[in-house]
Amino acid sequence: MSASLSSSPPPLSSAVPETQRILLLHGPRQPYKLVEDYPVPKLQGDAEVLVKTNTIGLNPIDWKAPDYNFAIPELPYISGRELSGDICQISSESSRFKIGDRVIAISTDYRDPRKAAYQSYAVSFDFNTVRLPARISYEEGSTLGVAFVAASLALCICMGVDFSDVADGPDLLKIVKEIDPALIPEDVRAETLHGISDDERARPGDWLAVWGGSATSANLTVQLARLAGLKVATIVDSARHGLRISNHKFIRPDLMIDSHDPQRAVQILQHNIGDEVRFGLDTRGKDTAAMLLEGLTKGRSTSNSAAPGGRPPSPPGTPRSSTSAHLIGLTGLPKGAATEGVTLHSVPIKLFHEVPAVGHALVTWLERLLEQGLVSPPEIIDIEEGLENVNTGLDRMRNGEIRGGKLVVRLAN
Ligand SMILES: NC(=O)c1ccc[n+]([C@@H]2O[C@H](COP(=O)([O-])OP(=O)(O)OC[C@H]3O[C@@H](n4cnc5c(N)ncnc54)[C@H](OP(=O)(O)O)[C@@H]3O)[C@@H](O)[C@H]2O)c1
Known part of the structure; x- marks a missing residue:
């Protein structure tokens, strides 16, 4: 092997076609339409990679957005929030990825159609891209990105959990407080910087009640909460999910409460952990969130609260209030x-x-969690084959067929 060959720079691209197959939404309450010859999206700037899609993870928003006509920034629109696949283009030699890396791309940036998952090739920021360890299949990889991001931000930002001791994880509150506030989007700045005061941050031993415990987002929330040493009460349809969840190595709660009679569920929560439970997360909607609020409110006596950002942070050294809840x-x-x-x-x-620092901290942490087997992908309920069957999959979700796990769509390659 010659010296010049061995020192040649790594390639920035594999063979990428000009056009690709995608799904397009032309209007609310319509199925997604297959397009065979849509342009492959182009990289912009230094922080992007192109991923050849292998498997798409379906999310409730993918059918709720067209059905209820929200979160559709333009028409026609490319949808889809998460996928697994292979890196096929990088924008610079200094990228932390190389051609052929197996990855997850998490597309929370739904206003940029280049990043949508319902296409054969999708752009992703490198700080929204997770390298998959060999032990995790493409199908498994496509199940957990959005749920992991939602769970991490809920725990780290809204509850203030510090994951420094869990696979060298992030203390996101510290990270965001070191950033110029002007770089934090205005509509989430108050929640990000003032959502929880230092003395109220969740610590090992604190209780978290999760209403709607069968959801994928609940699954990742419970896994991460347990890793942080929190205790978890899961409120769930135990007739449907009880045995699976109570025997599950990663999401078994400390207390499981049946959700069938919500008032009774609130009573059980109260009688068992009462004022000890300071944190609640609801995955289902405002009605169950109201029940969880009742569970958190009953028995609390202080009025030390307001909407996020409305309450000034407690001065340093203020004794921790045992009665404020989140x-x-x-x-x-x-x-x-x-x-x-x-x-x-x-x-x-x-x-x-x-906020690249936040994205980077989360994706590199997820890589370590997966590599070390500390986080487990949610169950795959079924696999649809081919982009054209995304609509079939979304109909199955609409019909309530997909519960307690994910439906994923494998693309023919
Ligand atoms: N704010 C954010 O940033 C954010 C991020 C992620 C997710 N979310 C939202 O959080 C919620 C949960 O998301 P997820 O991905 O975790 O959910 P998921 O895993 O797809 O399922 C949630 C649960 O909903 C129930 N369900 C399924 N299909 C249904 C149907 N057709 N009608 C009524 N109930 C049905 C099932 O629970 P049971 O069998 O127990 O009834 C299922 O386990 C969604 O509304 C999603 O949009 C928000």
Whole structure:
């Protein structure tokens, strides 16, 4: 082997065609339409990579957005929030990726159609791209990206969990507080910087109640919470999910409560852990979030609360209040409800793609968690074959066939 050959720079691209297959949404309440010859998206700037899609993970928003006509920034629109595949183009030799790397691309940046998952080739920021260890299949890899990001931001930003001791994980609150506030998107700045005060941050031994425990986002939340040493109460349809969850190595809760009778579930939560439970996360919607709020509110006496950002942080050294609580809504929060003693939080998901330091900290941590077997992908309920069958998969989700795990779509390569 000659010296010049061995020292040649790594290639920036493999063979990438000019056109590709994609799915396009032409209007609300319509199926996605297959297009055979759509241009392959181009990289922009130094921080992007191109991924050849292998498997797409379907998310509830993929069918809810067209059905209820929200989160569609333009028409026609390319949708899809997560995929696994192979790196086929990088923008610079200094990229932390190389051609052929197996990766997950997490596309929370839904306003940029180049990054959408329903296409054969998708752009991703390198700080939104996760290298897959050999032990994780493409199918498994496509299940956990969005849920991991939502769970991490809920735990790290809204609850203030410090993961420094878990596979050298992030203390995201510290990271965001070191960033120029002007670089944090204005609509999530208050939640990010003032959502929780230092003395209220969740610590090992604190309880977290998760309502809607069968969701993929609940699965990752519980896995990460347990790694941080939190105790978990899962409120779930135990007739449907009880045995699986209570025997699950990674998501077995400390307390499982059946959700069938919500008032009774609140009573069980109260009678078992009462004032000890300071954190709640709801995955289902504003009605169940309201029940969880009731569970967190009952028995609390202080009015030390307001909407995120509305309450000034406690001065350093202030004794920790045992009565303030925090409720995170992934699908909505109760409107007009009394929130005495409870702060309401929405997950500032856009930090992941708009603040590179946050994205980088999360994707590199997920790589370590997967490599060390500390996090396990959610169950795959079924696999659809081919981009043209995304619509079939979304219909199965609409019909409530996919519960307690993920439906993924494998593309023919
Ligand atoms: N704010 C954010 O940043 C963010 C991020 C991620 C997710 N989310 C939202 O969080 C929620 C959960 O997302 P996920 O991906 O974790 O959910 P998921 O895993 O797809 O499923 C959630 C649960 O919903 C129930 N379900 C499934 N299909 C249904 C249907 N057709 N009608 C009624 N219930 C159905 C099932 O629970 P049971 O069998 O127990 O009924 C299922 O386990 C979604 O609304 C999603 O949009 C928000």
